[in-house]
Amino acid sequence: MEEKLKKIQKDYQNKISSSKSLKDLDEIFIALFGKNGQVDLLSHQFKSLPKDELKTIGLLFNQIKQELEKEINYNRLRIKELIYKSLEKENFTMTPSRWEAKKRKGHLHLATQFKKEIIDLFEKLGFQQFDAPHIEFDKYNFEDLNIPKDHPSRDMQDTLYIDVGNLKLEPGLMLLRTHTSNFWPRLMEKGKTPIKAMSFDRCFRYEAVDARHSHTFNQFEIAVVGENITMANLKYLSDYLLKAILGKEAKSRFRPKYYPFVEPGVGIDSLCVFCHGKGCKICSGTGWFEIAGAGMIHPNVYTATGLDPKKYTGLAWGFGPDRILMLKHGIEDIRYFLEGDLKFLEQY
Amino acid sequence: MKVSLSWLKELVNYKLTPSQLADKLSLASIGVKEFTDDYLELDLTYNRGDLLSLRGVAREVAAITGSSLAFSSSNSYDYPSLPKTPVEIENSELSAVQCVAKIEGLKVGASPKDWIKKLADCGMRSVNNIADVTNLIMLEYGQPLHSFDALTVKDETIKVRLAKPREEITTLDGKLRKLTSDDIVLADREKPLDVAGVMGGKDTEVKQSTSTILLSASMFNPVMVRKTSNRLGLSSEASRRFQHGLTKTNLLQALTAAIKMYEDLGGKLTAINLAGDLENNPKKIILTQKKINSLLGINIDPELVESYLKKLGFTLASQGLALRAWEVTVPYWRLDVTIEEDLIEEIARMYGYDKIEGESLKDVQVEKLDQTFYNFIYDLKVSLKDVGLTEVQTYSFYSTDVLSLLDSDKQKLVKVANPISSETEYLRQSIWPNLLEVVGKNLRRGYSDIGIFEIGKAFNNINGEPKEEYRLAVALCNGSANPLQELNQIALDLSLHLEGAKLNKGAKLNKALFHPKRQMENLAEVHLRVLNKLGIEKRVAVLEINL
Numbered sequence: 023m024e025e026k027l028k029k030i031q032k033d034y035q036n037k038i039s040s041s042k043s044l045k046d047l048d049e050i051f052i053a054l055f056g057k058n059g060q061v062d063l064l065s066h067q068f069k070s071l072p073k074d075e076l077k078t079i080g081l082l083f084n085q086i087k088q089e090l091e092k093e094i095n096y097n098r099l100r101i102k103e104l105i106y107k108s109l110e111k112e113n114f115t116m117t118p119s120r121w122e123a124k125k126r127k128g129h130l131h132l133a134t135q136f137k138k139e140i141i142d143l144f145e146k147l148g149f150q151q152f153d154a155p156h157i158e159f160d161k162y163n164f165e166d167l168n169i170p171k172d173h174p175s176r177d178m179q180d181t182l183y184i185d186v187g188n189l190k191l192e193p194g195l196m197l198l199r200t201h202t203s204n205f206w207p208r209l210m211e212k213g214k215t216p217i218k219a220m221s222f223d224r225c226f227r228y229e230a231v232d233a234r235h236s237h238t239f240n241q242f243e244i245a246v247v248g249e250n251i252t253m254a255n256l257k258y259l260s261d262y263l264l265k266a267i268l269g270k271e272a273k274s275r276f277r278p279k280y281y282p283f284v285e286p287g288v289g290i291d292s293l294c295v296f297c298h299g300k301g302c303k304i305c306s307g308t309g310w311f312e313i314a315g316a317g318m319i320h321p322n323v324y325t326a327t328g329l330d331p332k333k334y335t336g337l338a339w340g341f342g343p344d345r346i347l348m349l350k351h352g353i354e355d356i357r358y359f360l361e362g363d364l365k366f367l368e369q370y
Numbered sequence: 371m372k373v374s375l376s377w378l379k380e381l382v383n384y385k386l387t388p389s390q391l392a393d394k395l396s397l398a399s400i401g402v403k404e405f406t407d408d409y410l411e412l413d414l415t416y417n418r419g420d421l422l423s424l425r426g427v428a429r430e431v432a433a434i435t436g437s438s439l440a441f442s443s444s445n446s447y448d449y450p451s452l453p454k455t456p457v458e459i460e461n462s463e464l465s466a467v468q469c470v471a472k473i474e475g476l477k478v479g480a481s482p483k484d485w486i487k488k489l490a491d492c493g494m495r496s497v498n499n500i501a502d503v504t505n506l507i508m509l510e511y512g513q514p515l516h517s518f519d520a521l522t523v524k525d526e527t528i529k530v531r532l533a534k535p536r537e538e539i540t541t542l543d544g545k546l547r548k549l550t551s552d553d554i555v556l557a558d559r560e561k562p563l564d565v566a567g568v569m570g571g572k573d574t575e576v577k578q579s580t581s582t583i584l585l586s587a588s589m590f591n592p593v594m595v596r597k598t599s600n601r602l603g604l605s606s607e608a609s610r611r612f613q614h615g616l617t618k619t620n621l622l623q624a625l626t627a628a629i630k631m632y633e634d635l636g637g638k639l640t641a642i643n644l645a646g647d648l649e650n651n652p653k654k655i656i657l658t659q660k661k662i663n664s665l666l667g668i669n670i671d672p673e674l675v676e677s678y679l680k681k682l683g684f685t686l687a688s689q690g691l692a693l694r695a696w697e698v699t700v701p702y703w704r705l706d707v708t709i710e711e712d713l714i715e716e717i718a719r720m721y722g723y724d725k726i727e728g729e730s731l732k733d734v735q736v737e738k739l740d741q742t743f744y745n746f747i748y749d750l751k752v753s754l755k756d757v758g759l760t761e762v763q764t765y766s767f768y769s770t771d772v773l774s775l776l777d778s779d780k781q782k783l784v785k786v787a788n789p790i791s792s793e794t795e796y797l798r799q800s801i802w803p804n805l806l807e808v809v810g811k812n813l814r815r816g817y818s819d820i821g822i823f824e825i826g827k828a829f830n831n832i833n834g835e836p837k838e839e840y841r842l843a844v845a846l847c848n849g850s851a852n853p854l855q856e857l858n859q860i861a862l863d864l865s866l867h868l869e870g871a872k873l874n875k876g877a878k879l880n881k882a883l884f885h886p887k888r889q890m891e892n893l894a895e896v897h898l899r900v901l902n903k904l905g906i907e908k909r910v911a912v913l914e915i916n917l
Binding site: 102105106109110112113114115116125126127128129130131133134138141147148150151152153155156157172174175182183184185186187193194196198214215216217218219224226228229230237238246248250251252253254255257258259260261262275276277278279280282285286287288289318320321335359360361362363364365367368 | 396397398399400401415416417418592593596597613614664665666667668709711712714715718719723724726727728729730731732733734735736737738739741744748751752754755756757758759760761762763764765766767784785786787788789790794797805807808811812815817819820821822826827829834836838852854855858885886887888889897898899902
């Protein structure tokens with residue numbers, strides 16, 4: 023038995039080291055370790071060995087097995103390096119010049135399609151897009167929005183901060199924006215009032231990823247600033263959006279809710295269109311589901327951005343499109359949006 | 371905050387089922403997380419610190435249901451003339467008020483059943499009768515109290531001061547806590563007794579043998595309490611209340627009620643000290659009918675305005691009918707109401723948000739914002755789709771797999787100071803590596819022909835300064851030995867779609883990561899070595915462009 027083993031090792035060592043391609047090595051691997059391969063067959067014979075012999079043979083067997091595997095791996099790398107070298111000999115060729123590209127069926131990401139739908143909807147009302155940076159100063163993400171430092175409401179939005187060590191800046195000065203709301207102070211400080219703007223873009227939070235949460239997500243937000251902007255306008259815009267994206271039956275309901283940057287602040291529920299308000303799993307039996315946060319822009323936001331809080335009123339309205347898409351399309355895991363599974367993306 | 375419903379009924383005579391009450395509260399006051407027959411749990415927001423108490427919730431319930439309260443909010447504390455317990459406040463920034471009452475002749479024992487039920491319904495455990503008094507009072511009034519075993523407090527002196535550097539204390543949970551000079555402590559002449567607003571000390575807690583206690587009621591600097599609580603990772607029922615802010619009137623009411631409960635247990639008040647500034651300065655806000663109407667967009671009868679605010683405990687002095695204005699005095703328990711808009715919110719929720727009818731925006735001429743770029747991006751996406759590519763969106767970070775692949779100079783990447791994990795430590799500098807990862811995943815799922823693109827932001831660290839810009843990246847794996855040919859064709863087709871606009875700005879590609887020959891300015895075949903590292907055996911070509 024021992025001799026047989028050593029013979030296999032010797033034979034295959036030669037084969038392995040003289041192999042010329044990855045395919046050769048794959049074949050050798052199968053010939054050795056595959057079902058009915060040399061090594062595999064040999065191990066079947068162990069049953070018939072006396073106990074003390076089995077012990078020594080077992081050890082030797084494992085040793086030889088490992089050595090062969092190691093050699094195959096080593097030679098894989100050797101051959102790969104040869105292949106990498108041979109890339110030098112490959113040509114940069116673009117011929118034929120008019121190469122017929124394969125015809126595939128392309129798809130837009132679900133979020134892009136939804137964005138287009140909502141942007142078009144609000145463009146009809148005269149809203150214009152305005153995107154703010156993803157890496158943002160504390161000032162625009164928090165301070166200007168009536169969320170001062172050391173304020174407990176900062177705990178509502180766990181934040182990812184940028185390492186500004188090299189800049190010798192105060193830690194915590196720059197961050198990944200936690201909401202799209204950073205667009206309003208950026209726009210308001212330009213003084214270009216009245217404002218009717220919107221943004222559909224990416225935000226970040228310090229949050230572990232699971233089926234319902236993600237540290238990276240989209241928000242859609244509108245802000246209107248002018249004279250005589252009212253809560254009745256907010257109600258109108260809420261119903262306008264809900265009916266357009268969830269169907270005519272949908273309608274909004276306001277509930278008191280606290281957001282530091284608005285006063286009054288409301289949470290917006292939609293009548294559950296899945297059970298017609300009767301109560302189902304999606305709305306936890308209540309007939310309504312929460313869809314957005316909104317309110318009348320807090321006077322401190324005007325003061326912080328150089329506008330006169332006595333002259334202006336304004337409304338703002340924001341929601342998470344990812345969650346609506348999940349509801350509308352029965353998508354059970356938020357990770358589908360950012361993990362690039364073509365089987366998922368090609369459905370839309 | 372869990373609210374015991376049987377206890378709430380002792381304080382306000384509302385006539386609703388738990389489910390009706392939950393509905394009413396969530397539409398007019400505050401969200402309700404869950405309810406049972408025994409309790410309802412409020413989804414507490416930062417502003418409504420007053421609802422961290424049964425009395426606060428009772429006031430709210432009385433206002434929104436029109437029922438009456440079983441207690442009065444007026445203040446009467448009239449202590450007999452007694453010796454003063456020694457109290458020192460190092461600095462009024464740390465604590466505005468520090469009261470200590472000495473109560474003798476107590477006997478530690480089990481609490482009565484109804485106390486235990488009240489505590490349990492509110493989510494707390496019964497400890498013993500002496501400790502339970504402080505917790506019951508905290509739940510009812512929202513004012514945390516603490517009882518020290520008087521024998522363990524040197525000279526029965528309580529001092530409010532900053533912790534000394536390297537000072538330590540073993541807290542009630544048995545853990546040794548290292549303090550810093552940013553923490554407030556209650557201390558005697560020798561040692562810290564209590565991490566102020568967060569947790570009491572083990573050595574001074576009430577024991578079986580305790581007969582004399584020092585009952586402490588404090589108001590600490592909420593920001594400092596919050597920082598200490600965060601640093602120690604210790605959030606308690608008490609620390610939440612200290613952070614939300616306390617009021618002097620309420621503190622005295624709570625102290626008086628606690629002393630009464632101890633007296634009922636056979637205790638005797640023998641010394642007391644109400645140290646600090648006990649003066650209450652009620653806030654006054656001018657409210658006008660005009661502002662109410664202009665913010666809400668509806669007309670609310672001034673009589674209703676008055677009635678809603680009165681129900682909530684505000685007092686109004688009319689500034690004259692013609693002016694349609696009031697001077698409104700805010701009740702002491704509503705720390706969150708400071709401006710006119712806050713009052714308008716109170717009016718709106720009492721009136722009922724459901725009665726506000728939608729009204730379309732008046733046509734106003736707004737300043738034009740340049741929309742060219744947004745339109746360009748969308749058009750580009752459609753063109754990419756039309757040439758047969760599928761849009762993916764990937765995270766704005768480099769995964770650890772991608773990082774090891776690129777072997778890139780981390781100094782040039784934008785780094786997150788507090789990553790959730792190593793997968794969110796660096797922001798992506800290019801998009802194509804993320805697309806490569808997607809190609810790998812889909813090859814493993816059985817795809818053999820993959821053409822994908824992403825338009826999104828990439829982040830660069832320019833001498834320490836983070837910069838972001840929009841990029842287009844495409845990855846093509848078509849099964850051929852030279853996918854660059856087809857990708858080049860796609861790029862040409864695309865420039866026809868877009869009349870060549872803007873597609874000539876190359877994002878510089880790191881040469882070593884690409885095929886030694888098949889590289890163009892912003893178009894290249896990825897080096898097989900790089901692909902192999904991701905488990906990809908097929909050839910992949912990529913493109914990346916600054917937009």
